Ligand code: HEM
């Protein structure tokens with residue numbers, strides 16, 4: 001008996017590594033601290049009522065923001081571990097298999113559990129406000145999406161201390177990811193972590209598509225809609241078309257591992273290339289799903305801080321929609337070297353290069369907007385300016401990779417690593433950070449400190465170039481990706497070592513940049529400049545027309561829109577002395593909080609955990625619980641209520657009193 | 661939304677627009693489901709010849725059972741249409757009765773399909789036998805799973821209808837259900853053609 005328990009524990013808990021013991025201790029201590037603080041300050045009911053059961057899109061957005069910043073930390077630590085290991089030849093910091101696990105979790109976390117939720121955070125915090133709407137189309141579903149994401153992310157992260165991490169790369173190519181090559185549970189954590197959060201992402205795509213199509217304020221025609229909302233529309237459409245493919249692909253991989261099916265195996269008729277095609281049919285659009293909203297953010301920021309209308313609004317809209325279509329026809333550029341015919345490669349090479357054109361159009365539109373504008377270099381603008389050169393270089397190296405014959409040279413080299421980090425960090429991370437700084441006062445009611453922000457910006461930016469520029473050279477010098485160490489011969493004689501060392505220094509500079517941001521946020525919570533106007537930047541769109549932070553119903557009176565840049569127009573009218581017509585308040589229809597999304601996601605977590613360990617006694621009750629929650633929702637009819645007029649009056653008086 | 665005068669009609673309107681929003685959302689959900697089936701069909705198309713020397717579609721499929729299944733499912737689509745007619749006429753009893761008939765037909769379909777699977781497995785043709793059978797069980801099984809979910813949903817709605825009658829909310833729910841049921845029918849026609857007819861031809 002005792003022996004059995006010991007044996008079980010030794011396979012169940014990952015042991016034998018100081019990093020993991022450290023993580024264990026950290027997890028236990030943090031959990032105890034959280035429980036203690038909540039109990040001591042009697043915050044359990046507050047947490048439950050205000051956050052866990054909330055259906056308010058603004059609160060859901062804040063929770064996404066916190067979770068994604070935590071995941072940025074985890075993914076960043078992974079990155080630093082890898083760069084430390086590669087700093088010098090023959091380093092003994094990480095073992096080969098450990099290195100595999102680290103690059104896998106780093107890639108997966110950064111894209112699916114950092115970039116996606118950070119993007120959803122901004123969707124939630126901004127889109128309804130920009131549209132002049134009181135809510136998203138399906139508030140209940142929205143909360144469910146968040147909790148599914150969080151449970152998926154927790155499941156994935158748990159693999160570090162329980163059972164073992166996945167180590168077949170962030171896209172899990174078979175046969176590496178099949179039972180034959182990865183018999184442990186790590187791969188199952190990958191499948192279920194992503195599957196559960198992926199369902200949430202798909203639901204978010206549907207939610208925001210309908211929100212944008214149907215919830216706009218009266219008078220806001222599509223072509224009067226702010227560009228960030230357009231970018232969300234484009235991204236949501238891509239989510240709707242790409243994520244079902246991911247769902248199926250992961251499900252088939254699971255069937256291979258769980259029921260011994262033969263979709264992607266090497267024997268009995270399976271076809272691993274089928275997986276590679278499927279995963280990139282999702283994976284390539286995924287890259288555009290995360291980058292297009294960044295384009296939307298830059299458009300808002302550039303217009304606001306140049307005090308000008310965006311240049312080429314229509315061409316911006318058109319190019320975003322074009323990108324969202326063409327991105328579905330480029331997936332094979334990820335495997336030019338895997339033996340497709342020349343014609344196939346030519347098709348995908350050309351379609352890839354075509355995407356460069358609308359992207360170029362956008363960059364010129366931003367530049368023309370700034371041209372002769374009254375530019376203020378605030379923090380959001382700083383990140384936007386940092387983005388432009390970074391993205392231009394990243395785009396250029398991308399076109400180099402799209403030249404199919406040349407790809408035989410760069411394929412899976414450090415040149416590729418440098419390229420995609422340039423686009424992902426320079427485009428996605430810088431973009432979302434610009435968005436975070438831009439909308440932060442709207443969400444929290446205070447600005448983030450400028451001085452600390454500048455430090456963070458320069459650390460990130462200089463660190464970025466120091467880290468990734470040498471990697472282009474390393475790629476040409478023959479260093480391949482996913483290499484965990486190199487000998488003194490390549491290191492010193494071929495000259496890899498100095499470049500790698502420089503690169504590692506750059507990575508740590510970015511780490512320092514992140515620390516500055518944490519400092520900046522905690523400092524500004526106490527001392528940051530309060531936003532009393534609701535419109536700290538002189539904004540142009542509707543979210544700036546209401547107090548910061550917005551009341552739970554957003555708009556006391558539905559705005560009526562006549563032009564684009566609707567709030568700018570109102571301000572111009574006011575300056576001319578045109579008074580807005582007096583309006584009568586009416587009761588506001590709001591959704592009620594619900595515990596079902598949270599409980600249902602917990603059941604998904606239980607089911608996922610059961611499947612990871614092949615424990616049907618756990619997986620089946622989990623699934624039954626999920627079904628039960630759905631039925632419970634179907635049978636609940638009392639799901640909304642009205643905020644009476646006097647309560648709105650009181651809230652507004654309090655907010656405006658503070659505002660004016 | 662226009663500005664209604666009395667609170668009651670205002671509430672009514674807000675509700676109605678929410679209901680129509682939910683129908684639109686359901687249509688988009690169907691689109692994503694079509695993509696799921698589309699991907700499974702693509703996999704089947706790639707793998708259906710990969711039998712690794714084992715028997716293929718021609719040797720395995722028994723057409724009479726499949727034709728019966730098809731007939732039953734098509735009929736159930738028709739009866740769910742009759743349920744919609746009853747809904748629009750406001751006749752709850754009739755509506756529930758037609759839903760019940762639809763559910764019985766759906767259950768018969770599932771029964772036949774399970775029977776088919778059991779016979780195949782007993783003969784030794786399992787999901788793990790080769791890539792063709794993996795793709796076959798997964799594609800047809802996913803459709804079957806959808807039908808089963810539809811059955812549970814239908815029963816839940818029959819209970820709600822008997823308690824609450826025909827309201828805005830129940831109308832929307834029945835509308836979505838019938839949309840879903842017709843959609844499964846269309847998918848089945850593709851399964852029938854691509855997997856079975858083209859398989860045995
Ligand atoms: C913050 C600074 C970052 C540093 C220093 C960094 C560093 C690295 C390193 C050293 C690797 C492994 C290269 C190899 O050995 O193959 C890697 C892989 C990767 N990184 Fe990053 N990274 C950073 C940020 C990001 C971000 C923001 C994203 C995405 C949004 C990202 C996505 C990826 C992906 C997808 C991989 C490939 C993983 C695989 O090979 O399976 N990284 N990164």
Ligand SMILES: [Cu+2]
Nearest residue numbers: 284330331334
């Ligand atoms: Cu691509």
